[in-house]
Amino acid sequence: MPRYARAERAALADLMLDLGPDAPTLDEGWTTRDLAAHLVVRERRPDAAGGILLPPLRGYGERVRLRTAGRPWPELVGQVRRPPVWSPLSNPLTDELANTMEFFIHHEDVRRARPGWQPRDVPAGLAVRLWRSAALLARTTARRFPADLLVQAPGHGELTVGRGGDRVRLVGSPGELALFLSGRQRVARVQLDGPPTVAERLRTARLGL
Known part of the structure; x- marks a missing residue:
């Protein structure tokens, strides 16, 4: 294994x-x-x-x-x-x-604290495990976000968390989502769609455990 x-x-x-x-x-x-x-x-x-x-x-x-x-x-x-x-x-x-x-x-x-870094490819099995962890992070750290937050990892799954209202969509690979949802929003390579003010609030929110 x-x-x-x-x-x-x-x-x-x-x-x-x-x-x-x-x-x-x-x-x-x-x-x-x-x-x-x-x-x-x-x-x-x-x-x-x-x-x-x-x-x-x-x-x-x-x-x-x-x-x-x-x-x-x-x-x-x-x-x-x-x-x-x-x-x-x-x-x-x-x-x-x-x-x-x-x-x-x-x-x-x-x-990613070094100049010139690039995202790396991760093994498929690691991506599966990171998606499980990212989904758990979303449920625990973003459950009170004042909007509907749709988190999508293409090929792995999706879930919706938050308190409802405006909808924001967060899309990325499992590793990038794990980084974003653990509080590393500024370096996570994700796609974020939704009302600009709500999306910006998510980019600057205190996420992570």
Whole structure:
């Protein structure tokens, strides 16, 4: 069975080593070192990883991330590349589900922060998994958008979310939709149709978990 999460992880680790710890990413204010530390904490420090989603734990989680970021760069990237098998997020039973979109998006966070980037072709199986993740993102992050949002991935499926009213249509490949719906609207290569003011509101909305 293809291991898309493992492949995206390996490609990201290779790119990080190639670019070094101070390369920019799409995550505002973060370098590749910051991103690598985030990924290590997410998988290896469940006591601190809760701060990613839970505001009361955010301060503690950030302190742990900053300490983690101070490790030697090869060691830090090595921990990104080789996750612990005991982690709830990276063990053989959960890795594909928990990490395929996570590492695809963060791989693109590094790729698309560089000049001259171009979208890449992804394997058909990876596109299927990214569409499932994009559809889930649409249902969770755009469900309160003040319009009918029709999300379409040609060849994969479509769904409608939002509170109704004006209609906006968002069309793209599964990977581009995953990037858009995770808050990377400015770099996602998608087609957005609808009333200009509503479409612009979607382009600038705070999306993502």
